[in-house]
Amino acid sequence: MWNKLQDSPPFYLQFSQTNGYEISITDYITLYTVNILENEFITILKDSNLKLVITDKELMDNGVNLLSNLENIKDLRINTADGHLKLYICKFYEYPFRLNLTLHEAPKEIFFQKVTQHLLRTIIEFQNIEQKLRESLKKKDDEIAKYNMKGYKIEKYRRTSVFNEEEHLKNHAVFQENGVPQDIPHSLLEEKYESKESIPQVKEETNGLHEVPIKQEATTSEATVETNTTHNLTKIEVKEEIKTEPRNISPLKKRKKELNL
Structure with a gap:
């Protein structure tokens, strides 16, 4: 079920616990989605509420309630850029509870299936x-x-x-x-594209994550490169099966192998 996040511009949110914790947001033009595991969801909630000292269970209960019930939200911010959507929600329980989350643009097959x-x-x-x-x-x-x-x-x-x-x-x-x-x-x-790998996921060990470097000129200083690279976004490759493809061996490695022989 899609629930309205905001009117202008219009955004709608869908939250499911059927296969992990799946959060999807759409403006009916583009779909942004992410699928996370329970321990990853807890980590995101802790990072969003650094000064809040509560149990993991209370964190989870608040997080699930926040995404399932969008009423009485005190603060909401949505920003989209470069195939990503950054979501910030704040809701008051006995204390302010926040969620900072980055979602990624879904492939057109997933947009078709979900919208x-x-x-x-x-x-x-x-x-x-x-x-x-x-x-x-x-x-x-x-x-x-x-x-x-x-x-x-x-x-x-x-x-x-x-x-x-x-x-x-x-x-x-x-x-x-x-x-x-x-x-x-x-x-x-008919149902299609049911594989979990079709949905962008957050991995603990950055499996499937590849940084997209910002191109720098040859004369750029190391300090400038370090500053710019902090703005790099993470690109998540979506595949039905994760396979390790053989890579071309560089000429240097070939010569080294011949010397060992």
């Missing part, structure tokens, strides 16, 4: 409900007509106007105007 696919299912359900309601109204009018044909009269205050299906469809033509097909293929609604 588009759910919207398609909703469209289909609304189409079915609307069809059943129209059929129910027409059936009601037929029953009233038969009732009147038998000589009975419905009291004036109970009378309703005859349902005009043609006029109704003219006033509610969003499906047709937006080009939404009446028969969305079932294949689009």
